[in-house]
Amino acid sequence: MRPYVLSSVAVSIDGYIDDTSPDRLLLSNAADFDRVDEERAGCDAILIGAETMRRDNPHLLVNSPERRSSRVARGQSEFPLKITVTRSGKLDPALRFWHCGGAKLVYTTDAGAVVARESVGSLATVHALGSAIDFGSLLDDLGARGVRRLMVEGGGQMHTEFLSAGLVDEIQLAIAPLVVGNEGAPRFLHPANYPGGPTHRMHLEEVVQVGDVVVLRYLPTPTQRD
Template identity: 60%
Template sequence: MPRPYVLLSAAVSIDGHLDTRPGEDRLLLSNKQDFERVDSVRASVDAILVGAGTLRADNPRLLVNSAERRASRVAAGEPEYPLKVTITGTGNLDPGWKFWHHGGDKLVLAVDHEATAKARANLGDLATVQSVPAEAVWPAALDILGDAYAVKRLMVEGGGTVHTQLLEAALADELQLVIAPLLVGQFDAVRMLGPASYPGGPAARLRLLETRQIGDVVLLRYAPKDTSTEPR
């Protein structure tokens, strides 16, 4: 099977933050209308992936909330929920997180054998744990998802490190970025992207697929693999 189509999804403040500084209450960037859009996107994919750091910080359930959308998946011969995936470099995963106790099947991709063993010991039968090599984490992860789990569309919901790594490796096919009318302003707030050697360098311009106003936020859809150095 080919690797899945990789869709990165994030909401950020105008100054590029996913959240305020660590330890503060979670900042809600999006709005009700956009949460509905995100739920629709989740219902359209085969798997949803987040990094272990996002599970640790936000303790999300990552569900398709609409009963109608779940019923449509089942009617189409698909599981009620997309496969839920996380990736960890340590295996330090809390079995009490909501992620494990809601929705359908869960998969942990653990970087190297030590993290794999620790994740299995921590989670037991809460999730399937599979090892990925440290020297080729993301290519191996996408190969596993395509070959072993028949994932055709993968939605990646963070965090910033995961988004940065996939964009740097030119493995993201689409970026869905929602801009919220907020200015965080904290130097130590959580950023959407970190420093990296992005393909094409600072002058590479991503192709814009769509702009859409959704209440007081704006959705921007980009094709990260399709770049040029000329303004469009």
């Protein structure tokens, strides 16, 4: 069985997930970061793209000791499985992702697997998906590994791949009260053929104010997920 897929993202009012400066733009506030930490604690795995790893160099952890303890009490690992996706297999073993938390998993192509195993093969499980990356096959493999809830945290290419393939069950969109406006800054979604096209309307399940951030929770309709 494929895992439930939660797409979690923070954006500016004009739809950007970062600016063009070398430092990561913090869109969320402290309370929203804590909300995301709670969501992570409830997931079996967290996924980011290799470009997000290179750009942000995140730890990608459950930060709350109490939440980690609760996971262990439920029979889960202390930290969710950390996943990255790369076509080329070019991964920097010095990044924080590899040196904290629990198990790590790399999805890549047949050619990328050769490269990835040379750089991070001692730090992670490397799984080749064939000549290209099929995200449905990726979810099938995660289901076989016992992952029941997957949190996709970025970046824009990963959100685009999952959503355009109709593989997202829920979107949590945190909107920050600022405007980026930088030409070339990364956006939440890239151009793609999304299921149902521009006339398709998702179901707005919930709206929550978290300080100066508003979190919109959307549930895609059955036309977007078999």
